[in-house]
Amino acid sequence: MREQDIELFHRVQNKDEVALELLYDRYEKLLFSFSFRMTNNKFLAEEAVQDVFTKLWSKSLPYSEEKGKFSSWLLTITRNACLDLLRKKKSNDYELKERDALQEDNDPSPEETAEWKEQHEEIQHAIKELKTEQQEIINLFYFRGFTQSQIAKKCNLPLGTVKGRVRLSLQHLNKILTKKKERGIRE
Amino acid sequence: MMDKQCDLLLDYFNGHLTNQQKAAFESHLKDCPSCQEELKELEELTMDLPYASEPIAVPDGMKQRILSNVKDDSQIENKATFDQTDSEPGPKPPIKPKRTWFKPFMVAALTLSLVGNGAALYYINEQKDDADTGESFSVDSMKEAYTLQASEDIEAAATAMMIEQNRETNLIIQANNLPELKGDEKYQVWVLEEGKPFRAGTFVTNQDGKGGVSYTLHDMKERNYDTIAITKEPNANSQQPQGDILLSSPL
Numbered sequence: 001m002r003e004q005d006i007e008l009f010h011r012v013q014n015k016d017e018v019a020l021e022l023l024y025d026r027y028e029k030l031l032f033s034f035s036f037r038m039t040n041n042k043f044l045a046e047e048a049v050q051d052v053f054t055k056l057w058s059k060s061l062p063y064s065e066e067k068g069k070f071s072s073w074l075l076t077i078t079r080n081a082c083l084d085l086l087r088k089k090k091s092n093d094y095e096l097k098e099r100d101a102l103q104e105d106n107d108p109s110p111e112e113t114a115e116w117k118e119q120h121e122e123i124q125h126a127i128k129e130l131k132t133e134q135q136e137i138i139n140l141f142y143f144r145g146f147t148q149s150q151i152a153k154k155c156n157l158p159l160g161t162v163k164g165r166v167r168l169s170l171q172h173l174n175k176i177l178t179k180k181k182e183r184g185i186r187e
Numbered sequence: 188m189m190d191k192q193c194d195l196l197l198d199y200f201n202g203h204l205t206n207q208q209k210a211a212f213e214s215h216l217k218d219c220p221s222c223q224e225e226l227k228e229l230e231e232l233t234m235d236l237p238y239a240s241e242p243i244a245v246p247d248g249m250k251q252r253i254l255s256n257v258k259d260d261s262q263i264e265n266k267a268t269f270d271q272t273d274s275e276p277g278p279k280p281p282i283k284p285k286r287t288w289f290k291p292f293m294v295a296a297l298t299l300s301l302v303g304n305g306a307a308l309y310y311i312n313e314q315k316d317d318a319d320t321g322e323s324f325s326v327d328s329m330k331e332a333y334t335l336q337a338s339e340d341i342e343a344a345a346t347a348m349m350i351e352q353n354r355e356t357n358l359i360i361q362a363n364n365l366p367e368l369k370g371d372e373k374y375q376v377w378v379l380e381e382g383k384p385f386r387a388g389t390f391v392t393n394q395d396g397k398g399g400v401s402y403t404l405h406d407m408k409e410r411n412y413d414t415i416a417i418t419k420e421p422n423a424n425s426q427q428p429q430g431d432i433l434l435s436s437p438l
Contacts, residue, residue, distance in 0.1 A: 028245055037240035046246060050253045057257045075237040083202050088385060119238035142236050148197045163197055170232035
């Protein structure tokens with residue numbers, strides 16, 4: 001039986017190498033793909049994944065089940081690791097242009113779970129239904145991790161309206177997703 | 188009536204606030220139900236977004252590299268400067284704000300002193316930082332020079348020079364009398380902007396305790412670095428300072 005994430009997490013916190021590898025295998029691809037989406041650079045993405053597992057291994061982390069799903073928590077840590085790296089690399093004038101290097105994925109791992117695949121398609125479709133401006137604002141805010149004033153500048157919006165636009169775009173996306181799910185159930 | 192603090196929610200979520208701003212925002216957050224609600228909403232509405240990422244193939248050998256680095260890391264006793272909250276989900280800025288290694292008051296007390304005599308520039312062989320771009324070296328003009336002050340109980344001395352070269356700023360560090368490094372330990376130079384550290388060169392010392400590094404500060408003009416500091420780190424990879432400041436100077 002597949003061991004629960006939470007058990008693996010506790011074993012990793014207790015320096016269990018077998019558990020570390022199991023947890024790594026389970027999340028490697030998701031975390032790397034997400035980190036690549038965030039940083040647009042495979043070296044930074046690898047560094048982010050390493051930062052996440054270094055934390056899991058060598059620091060005592062306050063995860064418990066009341067905080068929600070382990071995967072969501074792990075993805076939040078991953079996003080923060082990416083934002084952290086992006087901020088630092090900015091100081092080295094790092095040019096993050098690597099879209100062309102996006103590799104075709106010919107090797108879906110067994111752990112590329114149905115959950116990811118299903119969610120991926122759902123969200124991709126939902127995002128495409130948003131207006132371009134809303135897609136862009138979600139991209140800048142969530143994936144690029146821009147500051148409020150960077151978003152204002154980039155989207156040519158008054159600073160005071162940025163927060164409202166971000167909320168609205170996310171709410172809109174969520175509505176589309178919810179509708180899709182309801183339809184999915186009926187069909 | 189919207190508090191001005193409420194406007195910082197997005198930057199808080201993305202970890203862009205300075206330590207001070209973050210503390211102020213968190214104290215505001217406790218008393219502002221609308222911010223609490225918006226923050227919760229942001230967390231919920233973004234929860235599924237990571238899954239929008241295209242699955243891509245991981246680089247060859249990544250697993251081996253990461254797992255061995257992760258295990259190596261644990262062999263080094265980390266200093267007890269780790270902030271327990273830094274990895275909690277939610278809007279924890281990745282720049283660990285509660286770190287105590289950087290003590291502004293200490294740096295503030297230091298006096299800037301110029302090295303007037305254009306001290307002999309020389310290249311130090313132990314240069315280790317990949318990011319350095321020091322192959323061809325021609326001095327254009329020295330903009331500033333600083334003498335770093337040693338922290339209490341530290342005997343070491345160091346100078347930092349900013350050299351304008353090809354319209355970029357090269358930071359040259361030269362240090363003497365540093366304690367011997369053990370294992371993978373490295374000396375790491377940091378430049379700080381409002382308490383946020385940025386890597387600015389890594390070096391080791393020779394048997395006489397001397398060492399140095401040259402580092403190109405590409406973004407000197409956009410940034411407002413206020414401090415330079417040297418710490419001893421467990422290896423060359425520290426993205427955040429783990430050791431105490433040994434030497435520092437205001438910029």
